[in-house]
Amino acid sequence: MSAVTGSTTDTTSTLISESVSGLTAPALAQRYLISDFCSYLDTYLPSEQVRECYRAYLFGAEAHLGQKRKSGEPYIYHPLAVARILAEMRMDYRCLIAAFLHDVLEDTAIAKEQMAALFGEDVAELVDGVSKLNRIDFQSRAEAQAASLRKMLLAMTRDIRVILIKLADRLHNMRTLDAMSPEACRRISRETLDIFAPIANRLGINWVRVELEELGFAHYWPWRQRVLRHALHKAVGVRSEMIGTVETALKRALQQEDIAGRVEGRRKHLYGIYNKMRNKTCHFADVVDVFGFRVTVDRVDTCYRVLGLVHNLYKPVPGRFKDYIAIPKANGYQALHTVLVGPQGIQIEIQIRTEDMQRIAESGIAAHWLYKTGGQAATNPTALAADWLQNLLEMQREAGNSVEFLEHVKVDLFPGEVYVFTPKGKILSLKRGATVVDFAYAIHSDVGNRCVHALIDRRMVNLNTVLRNGQTIEIITAPGTRPNPGWLNFVVTAKARMNIRGYLKNIRQREAQTFGQRLLNAELTAFKTDIEHLNPLRIATYLEETQLTSINDLFNEIGLGNRLAALVVRRLLTIEGEEVVHSAQNHHPHQLAIQGTEGMVVNFARCCRPIPGDDITALFNPGRGIVVHRAECRNLNGRDNKQGKQLDVRWSEDAQGEYPTEIRVEIGNRRGALAVVAGAIAEQGSNIENVVSREKDGMTTDLEFQLLVKSRQHLARIMRRLRQIPLITRIVRITRS
Incomplete structure (x- = not known):
């Protein structure tokens, strides 16, 4: 398909006339025309880049020609609306081109190579990063969703614009969600509240987060949203006089001190109120920061002067002051927060920030394009986002599958910060409830893997100690130490959990391979051979039959109990038409000696607690290895003791450990x-x-x-x-x- 067929005027007028038919006036009021969009782009992009965006619009319109959305409107209106959202963030023209084309690979026959030839490799990679994995068969919707999100998040680590396009795409979909079925509304809203709104928050794009949360709340819990909206509307009417009094007092105080600043009333959005009520199990009347004020000034030192003014004006509530200027949030947000006892004893929240902080608070990482703030300071949203993306890459390397990766990403998206210090004075923000081990992994995965003790404010503590704001933590490591599986019972950060699981998984795989080789050789001993002396062609044939890639994979399968060594030996020895000549009477497999150092693939039953010197037997536990019991254990009678499921074992003479x-x-x-x-x-x-x-x-x-x-x-x-x-x-x- 060519980029443009026919005259651009004819194509555009056809699309506009098609889009107008059958739409009501309110619906038309929410639609954007390409002419209006190009006029908007002229305010910040060179004319040649605006022409490229227009060319991408025409290409997308032709590619989607004949396709309609659930609402009945032509499909091209969706990419146009997505591009408009990104233009409001002042995104670059390649990002806008990708917005026009973001569904082309997914919903049309256009190939990525063709798109790259017409619009450049950069645009093609952006579009591919946003596209879902539709051409792969998955066992469930959840697995397909997780795999697509995993692909998108990993593409985001290469180019942050991928997630900005996806957020704009999701925002427009949420704005037009009424056309979907109730079931689809709830599913999409749940995903929005669980994934996309937290990502917008993590990147500091506050206005996108708030709108996604409000729309998701309205569609997922419509009745609760209506009740809460009514309560808020009623509260606004009751407290309108108080709000006016406080606003006037704040403005007068600034004028008296000759401080230039803006005072704005603010109201907590419905989903924020609902979350606070649910998390703190309190009533609407108990939420103290429903109403608040934002004071915006020119410089940081002025923020602290204003703080003194408001504390003189109204009494502060003890313990409710937060200095996010000195210690910014994980997404770069900075401000001073304080709660005051206002007129009539009503508590009100005051936020004090500079104009730059206000821009960062609303646009987050998008401020890199919107205001060209640049810089790589520790509090810059771009630098903070880069740190988070690096954590995503580490989690990806350790994740077993897409669903597991997505679950850990969800954990990482709800930090609820606690701020602590390294011995050198660096501030780290961790999820509330984080422990010493979480801190160690936040420093570096090697530090976490080798930590044995910690000092908090120079006092020795256990590794499961929960951290509190303002503490200084020093990690003590030891060579040769490895993560303890028990750490998974108390760590709360995704990075710690993924690193522990990944390390243990690799250790377990190596132990399973070693143990599986011992099991196989124990069976081969009865035939006076071992795996090293078997014909390599037999092994290769067996691996091909079982679709295993290497002999180590076979050892791993045997060690984990997924394949029985006796059956593997019988098949290996009968390949090429040979017979295994033995009978039940004369076949006595070699007893496997348990040394106690096999690791996680040999488990000791809790019912009978076998110890060296006991007569023992073992049962295969598929996926975990073997479980060793005392021979007289009564639970053996209730187990599956069919031939081949039980293993003849004994304690090694030099069994080690306790x-x-x-x-x-x-x-x-x-x-x-x-x-x-x-x-x-x-x-x-x-x-x-x-x-x-x-x-x-x-x-x-x-x-x-x-x-x-x-x-x-x-x-x-x-x-x-x-x-x-x-x-x-x-x-x-x-x-x-």
Whole structure:
């Protein structure tokens, strides 16, 4: 398809006449004409770039010719509206061209190569980044959505304009959502509130965030939105006199001190009020910052002068002052916030900022194009966005699949900041509830992987300590340390969670490969061979049959229990038509020795707590490896013990490590009895992990200890020592059913 067919005037007039037919006057009032759009572009773009945008419009109009939106209007009106939104952000002309063409690859037969030839590689990459993955089969809508969003977010790391186009696209779709079915309205609104509004907030584009939240709220919870809107309208009427009084007082105070500034009343938007009511489980009347005022001045030092003025004018509420100028938010937002007790005892919020801060607050990263602020200071939205995009790339590398990646992105989009300091005085903003481990990973993934302790304000703390504003944290690392799976129970930031999971996944894969090779060789021992001496053609044929890419993948599958070593051996030895000659009577596979160092692919059953020296057996647990039980464990009878599911194992003579086991001690009720027992256990070199006390008859008490022991002999020494205590009447090892 050529860029333009026929005269441009004929094409444009045809599109305009087609778009007008069947539309009501209110609908027409919301539509933009290309002539108006080009006139608007003339205010900030050179004429040759405006002509390129017009050419892109004509190309998009021809490509979408005959296509209509759900509302019945010609499809080209949507790209035109998206381009208009971006033009209001003063975006460059290539971004506007991509806006006109953003659905062409997805909804028409135009190829990316053709678009690149006509409009440049830069534009083609932008359009491809916004386009969904429609040509891939997914098992569910959620998986398809996650994969498309993952593609878009990764494209955004190469060019931030991708997400700006997508935000404008979503904003216009939300403005015209009434044409969709109720089910589609709720689904799109939920996605908007969960993903796109938080992204707009993360990039500091406040006006886009607010409109997306208001539209999403209205379509997802229409009844709640109407009730809250009515309550707000009523409150405005009741407090209008108070609002006027405060505004007049603020303006008079500025004039008296000869401070040039603007005073504007502001009202919290409905979704913000609703979120505060829901998060704090409070009523509408309890939300104190529904009404507020914004004071905009020329310089930073004037902001602090105004703060003193308003605190003299009305009493401040203790604990409600926030200095976002000294410590900006994660998206670059800066201002002074204070809550005052106004007339009639009504609390009002005052925001004080400079004109530059106001522009950043509304436009965020778009201010880079809108006002050419430039600079790479720590508080510049462009630099802060670059840091966030770098975190996205790290999460992408560690994510298992698109759905997992998207879930972690959602976590990262709702920070609720806590501000802490590094030992060198650098400020870090973390999600509220963040722990020492979250801080360590925020510094660097290697610091997080190797952290062992931390100092908060020079005091030693545990790694799960929750951070508070203003603390100074120093991380202590040790070589050879690796992440603990238990950290996943308390970390809250997406970066920490993804790094821990990624590291453990790689460790687990290596352990699974090593263990799988041992399992396979244990089976091959019965046939007096091993994997190294098998014909490579047999292995290659088996890998091709099973669609595995390498022998390590086969080891990994066996180690995780997804394939049974015995069945793999039977197939390997029968390839090329050979027979495996053996019977159940004469085939005795080599017992696998459990060393205790196999890692996460060998799990020890909690019901019977096997320890070195016990007779043991093992069951395959697909996806996790094997679970080792004591041979006499009663739970084995209820498991799937079909042939091939159970593995013949034994403890290695040099088994290493400490293993949990449980004992029950019946002891007479005496003061200090527990301390006596604990001391005796410690004498034998064992650590008590947990203890539970249950009184029996008023005379005796059952103490259940979970101990760490090295072997059955070690446990026997502990029990012999405990029997020497006169108060103890009975000791048994616990096996839970």
